[in-house]
Amino acid sequence: xxxxxxxxxxxxxxxxxxxxxxxxxxxxxxxxxxxxxxxxxxxxxxxxxxxxxxxxxxxxxxxxxxxxxxxxxxxxxxxxxxxxxxxxxxxxxxxxxxxxxxxxxxxxxxxxxxxxxxxxxxxxxxxxxxxxxxxxxxxxxxxxxxxxxxxxxxxxxxxxxxxxxxxxxxxxxxxxxxxxxxxxxxxxxxxxxxxxxxxxxxxxxxxxxxxxxxxxxxxxxxxxxxxxxxx
Amino acid sequence: xxxxxxxxxxxxxxxxxxxxxxxxxxxxxxxxxxxxxxxxxxxxxxxxxxxxxxxxxxxxxxxxxxxxxxxxxxxxxxxxxxxxxxxxxxxxxxxxxxxxxxxxxxxxxxxxxxxxxxxxxxxxxxxxxxxxxxxxxxxxxxxxxxxxxxxxxxxxxxxxxxxxxxxxxxxxxxxxxxxxxxxxxxxxxxxxxxxxxxxxxxxxxxxxxxxxxxxxxxxxxxxx
Numbered sequence: 001x002x003x004x005x006x007x008x009x010x011x012x013x014x015x016x017x018x019x020x021x022x023x024x025x026x027x028x029x030x031x032x033x034x035x036x037x038x039x040x041x042x043x044x045x046x047x048x049x050x051x052x053x054x055x056x057x058x059x060x061x062x063x064x065x066x067x068x069x070x071x072x073x074x075x076x077x078x079x080x081x082x083x084x085x086x087x088x089x090x091x092x093x094x095x096x097x098x099x100x101x102x103x104x105x106x107x108x109x110x111x112x113x114x115x116x117x118x119x120x121x122x123x124x125x126x127x128x129x130x131x132x133x134x135x136x137x138x139x140x141x142x143x144x145x146x147x148x149x150x151x152x153x154x155x156x157x158x159x160x161x162x163x164x165x166x167x168x169x170x171x172x173x174x175x176x177x178x179x180x181x182x183x184x185x186x187x188x189x190x191x192x193x194x195x196x197x198x199x200x201x202x203x204x205x206x207x208x209x210x211x212x213x214x215x216x217x218x219x220x221x222x223x224x225x226x227x228x229x230x231x
Numbered sequence: 232x233x234x235x236x237x238x239x240x241x242x243x244x245x246x247x248x249x250x251x252x253x254x255x256x257x258x259x260x261x262x263x264x265x266x267x268x269x270x271x272x273x274x275x276x277x278x279x280x281x282x283x284x285x286x287x288x289x290x291x292x293x294x295x296x297x298x299x300x301x302x303x304x305x306x307x308x309x310x311x312x313x314x315x316x317x318x319x320x321x322x323x324x325x326x327x328x329x330x331x332x333x334x335x336x337x338x339x340x341x342x343x344x345x346x347x348x349x350x351x352x353x354x355x356x357x358x359x360x361x362x363x364x365x366x367x368x369x370x371x372x373x374x375x376x377x378x379x380x381x382x383x384x385x386x387x388x389x390x391x392x393x394x395x396x397x398x399x400x401x402x403x404x405x406x407x408x409x410x411x412x413x414x415x416x417x418x419x420x421x422x423x424x425x426x427x428x429x430x431x432x433x434x435x436x437x438x439x440x441x442x443x444x445x446x447x448x449x450x451x452x453x454x455x
Contacts, residue, residue, distance in 0.1 A: 057315075057319065059315050059318060059319070060454075061454055080319060082315070082316075082319055084312055084315065085312075086310075086311050086312035086315075087311050087312075088311055088312050088313055088315055088316035089311055089313065089316075090244070090248070090311070090313055091310075091311065092247075092248045092251050092252060093244065093247065093248070097244075097247070101240055101241075101243075101244055102316065102320050104236070104240045105237050105240055105241070105317070105320035105321050106320050107233065107236075107322070147316065
């Protein structure tokens with residue numbers, strides 16, 4: 001069995017194509033994301049951002065092309081943290097039960113301690129024993145981010161992580177992502193336009209109709225990429 | 232072993248969810264109760280007729296209630312996309328199936344054993360003396376239904392006509408469970424009860440074959 005590694009991992013898309021029936025979500029996308037990069041992916045609705053992140057997380061199999069991970073030895077697989085549009089939490093369990101269950105599944109040592117640490121970090125400790133179904137969208141989103149951070153992932157994939165967050169929670173998210181970026185973890189996040197979150201990126205990418213339309217590491221051109229005026 | 236520890240964690244979650252909601256057990260119990268009572272009033276069978284036709288009726292009721300119970304099995308994992316979270320968390324995706332089929336077997340078995348006594352009262356059939364043997368037949372039959380049903384629930388949860396698809400796929404596939412379960416139950420309810428190992432052998436073989444197939448190919452059923 002392959003061993004999950006929390007070391008920063010990158011990935012390479014080689015001519016990846018994803019079709020849903022006759023609809024192309026990604027068209028022969030080739031890109032390489034190095035370990036430790038912080039990438040902001042932008043694009044209109046339906047441009048393929050979510051599909052790109054789901055393929056990178058190995059939740060969706062591409063129709064054509066290969067996905068390879070870098071920064072790991074043979075037999076190692078990256079530890080991936082993924083936050084999607086859906087909160088990926090059980091409404092009928094409490095916040096603490098959700099985190100404990102996923103921590104146990106991931107084989108995290110001292111799962112109780114890790115759950116408490118993350119509940120405190122997300123300011124949800126006082127609601128630890130409340131059912132998730134009683135949470136607001138913003139609280140669910142914070143808990144979803146806590147779930148993604150449980151195993152201290154080497155590759156963090158965030159699909160519009162700011163959804164439903166108020167100003168304070170957004171500030172917490174920005175600080176958290178900044179901390180993870182500074183630790184050298186690989187982060188790929190989909191964002192809508194320029195925000196405090198996108199400003200953390202060291203690379204900006206724009207998708208349009210399943211094609212990488214713009215890709216830059218030059219901070220000076222980030223604004224044009226996010227505004228969609230780079231062409 | 233990660234497979235067993237993951238299965239135990241997920242099974243606990245399934246039981247905890249059901250303990251809080253009572254959704255599956257209530258729906259299945261009420262359904263079986265209605266079938267048993269309605270048939271009893273409609274045909275008003277004698278004790279001999281009950282022993283002859285009762286087991287078939289009982290297993291048909293179990294099968295229909297199972298299709299109700301199995302429907303939300305994977306559907307509820309799609310609501311918040313928790314299935315994706317599970318796939319990222321477990322080291323072996325078979326643990327997801329194993330936990331669900333264990334939970335479904337337990338839910339089915341509990342419902343069947345509870346409703347067996349209602350059946351005994353309405354159809355005037357003695358079940359206490361053969362209860363342990365009946366429990367064995369019910370366990371093997373329920374496991375067959377749960378194994379096949381859990382796999383089909385994963386498939387149908389992705390389909391557009393999901394509410395109709397599961398029963399349509401499940402009923403024909405479960406004929407090899409329905410016949411031996413009915414025959415083995417009938418043999419136990421006769422005036423001189425016998426445990427028919429030939430029928431039980433077919434049930435065991437069915438369970439082993441479908442469990443192995445699920446272990447080998449289950450991962451593909453979880454993909455989008």
